[in-house]
Amino acid sequence: MFNLKRTNHKPWDYRKDISGCGLSGLINTNGKRVSGEVITRSIRTQHDRGNGLGGGFAAYGIYPDFKDHYAVHVMCDSKTALNNFESFLKEVTVIDQQERIPTRASTTIRNAPLLMRYFVKPDLEADNPLFDKGMSEDDFMVRMVMKINLDVPGAFVFSSGRNMGAFKGVGYPEDIADFFRLDEYEGYIWTAHNRFPTNTPGWWGGAHPFTILDWSIVHNGEISSYGINKRYLEMFGYHCTLLTDTEVVAYLLDLLIRRHGLPIEIACLALAPPFWNEVDRMEPERKKLCEAIRMVYASALLNGPFAVLFAFNGGLVGLNDRIKLRPLIAAESGETVYMASEESAIREICPDPDKVWMPKAGEPVVVKLNKTE
Amino acid sequence: MLYCAPNKKYSDFIIVRDPDKCIDCRVCARQCSYEAHVYDESTGKVFSDDTRCVGCHRCEAFCPSGALLIRQNPSEFRDNAVWKPWFIKNIYKQAETGGVLLTGMGNSYPYPVYWDKMLLDASQVTNPSIDPLREPMELKTYLGSKPDALRIDAGSGEVRLAGGFTPQIAINYPILFSAMSYGSINLNVHKGLARAAEEMGILYNTGEGGLHASLYRYGRNTIVQCASGRFGVHSEYLNAGVAVEIKIGQGAKPGIGGHLPGEKIGPEISRTRMIPIGADALSPAPHHDIYSIEDLRQLIYAIKEATDYKKLVFVKIAAVHNSAAIASGMVRAGADVITLDGFRGGTGAAPTMIRDNVGIPIEMALASVDERLRQEGIRNQASLLVAGGIRCSADVVKAIALGADAVYIGTAALISVGCTVCQRCYTGKCPWGIATNDPFLAKRINPEIAHEKLANLIRAWGHEIQEMLGGMGINAIESLRGNREKLRGIGLNESEMNILGIKHAGA
Ligand code: SF4
Ligand code: SF4
Numbered sequence: 001m002f003n004l005k006r007t008n009h010k011p012w013d014y015r016k017d018i019s020g021c022g023l024s025g026l027i028n029t030n031g032k033r034v035s036g037e038v039i040t041r042s043i044r045t046q047h048d049r050g051n052g053l054g055g056g057f058a059a060y061g062i063y064p065d066f067k068d069h070y071a072v073h074v075m076c077d078s079k080t081a082l083n084n085f086e087s088f089l090k091e092v093t094v095i096d097q098q099e100r101i102p103t104r105a106s107t108t109i110r111n112a113p114l115l116m117r118y119f120v121k122p123d124l125e126a127d128n129p130l131f132d133k134g135m136s137e138d139d140f141m142v143r144m145v146m147k148i149n150l151d152v153p154g155a156f157v158f159s160s161g162r163n164m165g166a167f168k169g170v171g172y173p174e175d176i177a178d179f180f181r182l183d184e185y186e187g188y189i190w191t192a193h194n195r196f197p198t199n200t201p202g203w204w205g206g207a208h209p210f211t212i213l214d215w216s217i218v219h220n221g222e223i224s225s226y227g228i229n230k231r232y233l234e235m236f237g238y239h240c241t242l243l244t245d246t247e248v249v250a251y252l253l254d255l256l257i258r259r260h261g262l263p264i265e266i267a268c269l270a271l272a273p274p275f276w277n278e279v280d281r282m283e284p285e286r287k288k289l290c291e292a293i294r295m296v297y298a299s300a301l302l303n304g305p306f307a308v309l310f311a312f313n314g315g316l317v318g319l320n321d322r323i324k325l326r327p328l329i330a331a332e333s334g335e336t337v338y339m340a341s342e343e344s345a346i347r348e349i350c351p352d353p354d355k356v357w358m359p360k361a362g363e364p365v366v367v368k369l370n371k372t373e
Numbered sequence: 374m375l376y377c378a379p380n381k382k383y384s385d386f387i388i389v390r391d392p393d394k395c396i397d398c399r400v401c402a403r404q405c406s407y408e409a410h411v412y413d414e415s416t417g418k419v420f421s422d423d424t425r426c427v428g429c430h431r432c433e434a435f436c437p438s439g440a441l442l443i444r445q446n447p448s449e450f451r452d453n454a455v456w457k458p459w460f461i462k463n464i465y466k467q468a469e470t471g472g473v474l475l476t477g478m479g480n481s482y483p484y485p486v487y488w489d490k491m492l493l494d495a496s497q498v499t500n501p502s503i504d505p506l507r508e509p510m511e512l513k514t515y516l517g518s519k520p521d522a523l524r525i526d527a528g529s530g531e532v533r534l535a536g537g538f539t540p541q542i543a544i545n546y547p548i549l550f551s552a553m554s555y556g557s558i559n560l561n562v563h564k565g566l567a568r569a570a571e572e573m574g575i576l577y578n579t580g581e582g583g584l585h586a587s588l589y590r591y592g593r594n595t596i597v598q599c600a601s602g603r604f605g606v607h608s609e610y611l612n613a614g615v616a617v618e619i620k621i622g623q624g625a626k627p628g629i630g631g632h633l634p635g636e637k638i639g640p641e642i643s644r645t646r647m648i649p650i651g652a653d654a655l656s657p658a659p660h661h662d663i664y665s666i667e668d669l670r671q672l673i674y675a676i677k678e679a680t681d682y683k684k685l686v687f688v689k690i691a692a693v694h695n696s697a698a699i700a701s702g703m704v705r706a707g708a709d710v711i712t713l714d715g716f717r718g719g720t721g722a723a724p725t726m727i728r729d730n731v732g733i734p735i736e737m738a739l740a741s742v743d744e745r746l747r748q749e750g751i752r753n754q755a756s757l758l759v760a761g762g763i764r765c766s767a768d769v770v771k772a773i774a775l776g777a778d779a780v781y782i783g784t785a786a787l788i789s790v791g792c793t794v795c796q797r798c799y800t801g802k803c804p805w806g807i808a809t810n811d812p813f814l815a816k817r818i819n820p821e822i823a824h825e826k827l828a829n830l831i832r833a834w835g836h837e838i839q840e841m842l843g844g845m846g847i848n849a850i851e852s853l854r855g856n857r858e859k860l861r862g863i864g865l866n867e868s869e870m871n872i873l874g875i876k877h878a879g880a
Contacts (some may be wrong), residue, residue, distance in 0.1 A: 144413060222500040224846040227774075227858025235750045260522035270523075273849075275509045289534050294851070295515045295541060296523045296753070303852035304500050322848065323508055325501055 021208070021220035022049030024340040025309040026349070027316040029370050033061050036182030036190065038349050044174040045348045046341055049220075054195030054207035055176040056168025058216035058311055059187035063163050069096060069119035070141055070213075073159035073166060074148075075204050076114040081154030084309075088152060090142055092130050093120035101167075101180065104309030108175040113204055116204070117165070138213055138258060142185035142238075144281055145212060149241045150163035156205040164313060168193075169206035178209075188369070189311045193218035212252045213258070214313045219246040220341060221306025221326045232299035249308055252300050257312075264317060268364035270297035272322050315368040324361035331356040337367045380465040383458075386428045387446045388421040393420065394440035401432035401441060401692060406802040406814055429795040431804035442789050463725070474725035477798030477808065478784060479625050479717040479762060482729045486717075487869070488734035488768045492878055494859045496723075496846035503848050505839035511849040512835060514779055516616075516756040517541035517685050518709045539709065540685055542615050545574030546835045547773060547850060548829070549771040551714075551760045551781030552598050552620065552689070554580030556633050556642045556654065557721030557798070558787075559815040562807055566590035567824025572824070573831045576613040578781070581620060581631065581656060583645040589613050596687065599676065602632055602656035608679055616710070618687035619669070621660070624718030624761040627691030627732045631656035632722060637801050638811050670706035677707070692716060692738030692761065693731075697745035704746060704755045711755050712781065713738050717762025719784040721808055722799030735761040736775065740873045743776025743855060752776075752855075766837035775873065776855040789830040790823045 024042040028034065036059060043055075063071050072089070076082040080261050089095065101115040122140045124131055130143055147155045159166035164187075167180040173194045177183070180263040193208035209216040223229065223245040229241045230248055236259070238251040249271075256267040272277075279290045294301070305325030310317050320328050329340045331346045331353035338346040343356065359365045388409060397419050401410040409425035410432060412418075420755065433441045450458050463474055496502040503510065518539050526535035550566045563577075563585065570577040570593045578596040579588075583605015588595070595614030599606050611617055622628065633654040643650040663669050673686050688703045689712035690696065700711050720728070721798025739759045746752040759772050760781035772780050788794065791805040798808035806817025838850075847853055862870050862877040872875060 190407065222846075224496070224500055225852035228403060228852060228854060231747055231855055231857075235747050235752060262523065262525055263527050266523070266525055266532060276511055276513050277509065285533060291515075292523055292534050292538065295517075295538070296519050297853065298515075298519075298851035301849055301852055303847045303849060305846070323503070365635035 002199040020171040021196055021218075022046030022194035022341045022345070023192070023220050023307060023309050024220050024338075024345045025189070025218070025311065025316055025318070025366050026336055026338045027189045027311070027369070028336050029367060030335045031061065031188045031369055033186035033188050034190070036177060036185045036187065039190035039192045040061075040174055040182060042338075042340065042345045042349045043177075043194055044172075046194055047172060047174070048322045049196060049341060050172060050194030051073070051196045052172050053197050054168070054193070055169055055171055055173030056193045056195075056207040056209050056218070057173070057177060057180075057182060058159075058164065058166045058167060058189075058191045058209040058211065058218070059182070059185055060189035060214075060311060060313060061171050061187045062165055062185045063119070066068075066097065066119040067163040069121060070137075070160055070162055071165050072118045072120055072157055073101065074116050074118070074155055074157050076116070076156075079114070081152065082114050082116065085148065085152050085155035087116060088148065090119065092123055092128050093118075093122050094123050099194065103179050104181050106175060106179045109169060109179040112169060112179070117159075128163055141213060142254065146237065146239050146241075147346040150239050158205060159211050159216075161211060161216070162313065164216070165313075166209050166211045168209065169204045170207065176309050186332070189310045191216060191218045191311050191316070206244055208246060210244070210247045212250045212254050215250050215253050215258075215310060216312075217246055217249045217253070217308055217310045219249060219306060219308045221308070222304050223248060223302055223306060224304030225302055226304075228299050229302065246308075249302065249310065252302075253310055253312075254299065256297070264366050265364065266293065268317065268319055268366070269293050270300050271302045272319055272362040272364075273297075273301060274362065275322065300352045307341065315366065317360060318365040320359060320361050320363075322362040329356065329361055330359055330365050337365075339365060378467070378469070381424050383448070383462055383465070384423040384426065384446050385462075386426040387423045387444050388426055388432075389442040389444060390419075390421060391440045391442075391778075394438045395436075396438050396440070398437060400435050400437060404431045404435045404804060406804045406809075406811070407462040407800075427795045427800075428793075429455060429797070429804045430793050431795075460721040475722055475799045476721060476725040476728055476796050478719045478794055480729050480732070480798045481796065484716075484734065486762070487734055487865075487873065488762075488764070488771050490865050490869075491736075491771050491860045491873070491875065493767070493770060493774070493841060493862055494847070494861070495844040500846040502846050503843040505836075505843045508843075509848060510839040510843055512546050512838060514544050514547045514850060515541045516544065516710055516740035516758075516778060519753040521750075521753060540615075540683055542576070542685060543574075544576060544779060546831055547777075547779035547838075548769060548831055548834060549575050549596070549758065549779060549781050550577035550786050551718070552578035552580040552596075552618065553783055553787075554582030554598075554604075554633075554721070555585055555645055556582040556637060556810065558808055559806070559810050559818070560585055560641065561815055561818040561820045562790065562823060563588060564820035565818065565827055566786065568593065568820065568824035569827035569831065570594035572828045575831060576615065576619060579614070582633070582642070582654075583647065584610055584613055585641065585645050598689075600656050600657070601660045602654060604648065604654060604656075611676060611679050612684070614684070616685040616687055617661075617680065618689055618710075618712065619672060619676070619708075620689045621663070621669075622689070622691035622693075622714070623720060624691045624714030624732055624735070625714075625720035626717050626723040626727045627693050628658060629724070629727055630658040633803070639810055642810065666702040666706055669703065680749045682767050687712050687758070689714060691718075691731075692733050693737050696733070696738040696857055697741040700742040701745055701749055701751070704751050708755055710758055710778075711742070712760060713742060713758070713775060714781075715739075715761025718760050719787070720798075735759050735772075737872055739772060739775050739777055744874055746853075766834035767841070769834060770838055770841050770853065771860060773853050774848065774856055774859045776857075786827055786830070789826045790818060 581600035716732030
C-alpha cells in the first residue's frame with residue numbers, strides 16, 4: 001500500500017527559503033497566445049531584484065498537442081536517478097511521449113541537471129500501487145508527485161499540470177529563458193520570477209515557480225507561518241520536500257480550491273483574511289462567512305510579507321499579504337492583464353496600459369480566462 | 374519558644390524580628406492564621422514560634438515598621454546528596470502521625486522545565502517585524518471542533534456558507550483561568566475570576582464545586598466543570614456556562630480523586646455542592662460511570678443532550694505517559710476541546726508523593742498530543758488547551774507554538790491576587806485569604822481588587838504576546854499555533870528535541 005516514508009529527514013527538520021524577489025505575470029483573457037520572449041523582457045527589467053541564484057517561468061497553453069496529458073517535467077541529478085524515476089513512472093502511468101526538455105548551450109547557465117519531460121496519463125488499473133478506488137486522476141497525480149519527490153533520490157518533479165509547464169533553474173531569469181528556449185513557446189498565461197535567496201545553495205529545484213498539477217506559484221516574500229502551514233498540509237497528505245516556503249502556497253491552493261471546492265475568492269480570503277476589526281463591521285452574512293473561513297482555515301493563513309502570482313489553466317491571480325509588505329502592481333490593456341513587482345516591468349512590454357493600479361493589502365486580483373483557444 | 378517535640382524544631386523557616394523596629398502592634402499576630410506570632414499580655418510583647426511558620430510572608434508584607442523577615446532556616450543537617458533534609462523531615466513527620474503527606478500547588482521537584490529550554494525567533498532583514506502599537510495584532514481565538522473543509526454555496530451568485538457549525542467560543546486572549554473549585558478557594562476569589570473573565574473576554578472555570586447562585590450572571594464567560602463527585606451538577610448548572618468540562622484527571626494528582634474536608638463545608642458551600650454541612654466532599658478517583666473510552670463518549674453525549682448541543686464539551690486529563698493515544702480517543706469520543714494538565718499544575722490538596730512523582734511535563738504531553746492528532750488527521754476536530762506551570766507570557770507563546778490553542782492559568786492567577794506559593798492550601802488557613810473559607814481570612818480578598826489584578830495580568834500578558842508575535846513578523850495568533858519553526862531548543866538532547874519536534878538553537 002501507499003506509504004509515505006520520510007527517508008531523508010525528520011518530520012520537524014525542515015528548512016525554509018528566505019528570499020526577496022521580483023515577479024511578473026501576464027494573461028490574455030481571450031486565451032490568445034504570446035511568445036515567451038515578452039515575459040522575458042519584462043522580468044529582465046527587474047534584474048536587480050535577483051542575485052542570479054534562481055529564475056523561472058510558468059507557461060500555460062504551451063502543449064496544445066498534448067492538452068489532455070499531464071506534462072511531467074523532471075530534473076534528475078544523475079543517470080541512476082533518472083532511471084529509477086523512469087521505471088517508477090512507467091509502473092504507475094501510461095507514457096505517450098517522452099523527450100529531453102530542449103535547451104540551448106549557454107555560457108551563463110552551468111551545472112544543469114538532466115531535464116526531461118513526459119506526457120502521461122495515470123494508469124488507473126487496480127494493481128497500481130498508488131491508486132485507491134474512487135480517486136480522481138488529479139488526486140492520483142498529486143500523490144504520485146509527492147511520492148517521487150519524497151522517495152526517489154535525486155529526482156524532482158517540478159511541473160505536472162496539463163497543457164502547462166514550469167521552466168526554472170539557477171541563473172538570472174533572462175538567461176534561464178534563453179537556456180530553455182522560451183522564445184519558441186507560446187502561452188496565454190506567463191509568470192516569471194527572479195530570485196534573491198539568502199540562505200539556500202543554488203539548487204535548481206529551489207527556483208520558482210512551484211507547481212502542483214496546473215497550479216503554479218511565483219512568490220516574493222517570506223512566509224513566517226510556514227511552520228504551521230506545512231504541518232497543516234501534512235494532515236492532508238502533502239509533503240513539503242523542496243526546502244522552501246513557497247511550496248506551501250501551491251499545495252494550499254490545491255487543497256482549498258481543487259479538493260475543498262472553494263471559489264478562488266474564498267481561498268484568497270483564507271490565505272489573507274481580513275482583520276477581525278474589519279470583519280466586525282461587515283454585513284451579518286458576510287461576517288459569518290469570514291468568521292467561518294478563519295476558524296476552519298486558521299492554519300492556512302499566510303503570515304509574513306508576501307506578494308504572489310498564482311496561475312492555473314483558467315486564470316491568473318495576484319495576492320498580497322494582509323498589510324502589503326511586498327510590492328505588487330497591476331495593469332490592464334485591452335484583453336491582457338499584467339501584474340508585476342514594479343511598474344517598469346509592465347511598461348517595458350506594455351508602454352501605455354489603459355489602467356494601472358496598486359492592489360490593496362490582502363485583496364486578490366483575480367483574472368479569469370474567457371475561453372481557451 | 375514554645376515547647377514542641379524535638380524533631381519539630383527543625384522548622385523550615387525562621388522568623389527574624391528586628392527588636393529595634395518592632396513596635397509590638399500585633400499586626401503580625403492578627404495576620405498569621407498559623408498563630409506563629411503570639412502576643413504576651415503579661416509583657417506586652419509579641420514573639421514568634423518558627424515551627425508554626427509556613428513561609429507565606431503575609432506578616433512580613435503587613436508589618437507596618439518592617440521589622441519582620443521570613444527566611445529559610447539555615448540550620449543544616451550533615452551534607453548528604455541522598456538524604457536531603459526534605460526526606461529526613463518528611464520521615465519525622467510521618468513517624469509522628471502515621472499519615473499520608475499532604476501538600477498544595479503543583480510539582481515542586483527540580484525536573485527540567487522545558488519552557489526554559491526553548492527560545493523564540495524574531496525577524497531580521499528578510500522579513501519585517503511588525504509593531505503592535507501601529508498595526509493590528511490579533512489574538513482572538515475560537516475554541517471548538519472545526520470541520521475539515523468549509524462548505525460553500527456559490528450557486529445563487531452570492532457566496533454563502535452552506536450548513537452550520539458546531540458551537541464555537543471566541544476568546545479575546547488565548548489565556549483562560551483554570552478550574553479552581555468553590556470550596557478550595559472562596560467566593561471572593563471566584564467573583565474576581567468571573568468579573569475579570571467577563572471584562573477581558575475570556576473564560577474562567579468553576580472547578581468541581583458547583584456554581585454559586587450569584588455567579589450565574591457571568592455565564593457567557595464560564596466553563597462549568599463536571600468531575601467524579603458530580604458536586605452541584607444539575608441541569609441548570611450544566612446550561613449556565615458556554616462549556617462543560619468533564620474532569621477525568623488533574624496534573625497535580627493524576628489517578629486520584631479529591632477531598633474537601635468537612636470543616637470547610639459551610640452553609641453556602643453545602644448549598645452549592647448539594648451536600649450536607651460538615652460532610653466531607655469526596656471525589657472518587659475514577660468517574661464511576663466511565664471505565665473506558667466508550668463510557669466517556671456516553672457521558673459527552675449525555676451532556677450534549679442535556680445542553681441541547683449548544684455547549685462545548687471539554688475533557689480534561691492529567692498529562693501522563695500515554696496522553697497522545699488517550700487524547701486521540703477523546704477526540705474520537707466527541708470532545709470539542711481537550712484539556713491537558715501537566716504535572717506542575719496546582720491543587721488545593723494532594724498527597725505529596727503523587728504530586729511530585731506522577732505525571733509528565735506539559736510541554737512533552739502537548740507536543741506529542743498535537744503531533745499525534747495531526748498524524749491522524751483529526752487535530753481540527755478539537756481545540757487543545759494546556760495547563761500546568763504556565764508562569765509568564767513567554768510560556769504562553771511557546772505553548773501555542775508547540776500546538777496549543779490556548780492555555781489555562783491557575784497558580785499564576787492566584788499569585789496575581791497575593792498567593793506566595795507556600796503550598797499549604799490544604800490547611801484551609803491561607804493567610805492571603807485565597808484557599809480558605811474562614812470568613813475572617815476570606816475577606817482579605819476584595820472581589821473588586823481581585824478582578825482588577827486578574828484583568829491586569831491578562832492585559833499585560835496580552836501586550837507581551839503581541840510584542841513577541843510582532844517580533845516574529847506574525848500578526849495573527851493562528852500563524853503561531855503549532856508553528857514549531859519559531860522555537861529552538863537549548864541544551865536539549867536528541868530525544869527531547871524529537872518529542873518536542875524542534876531543532877536545536879543554531880540549526
Ligand atoms: S505563616 Fe505566614 S504570616 Fe505566619 S509567620 Fe509565617 S510568614 Fe508570617
Ligand atoms: S493559595 Fe494561599 S495557601 Fe495556597 S499557596 Fe497560595 S498563599 Fe499558600
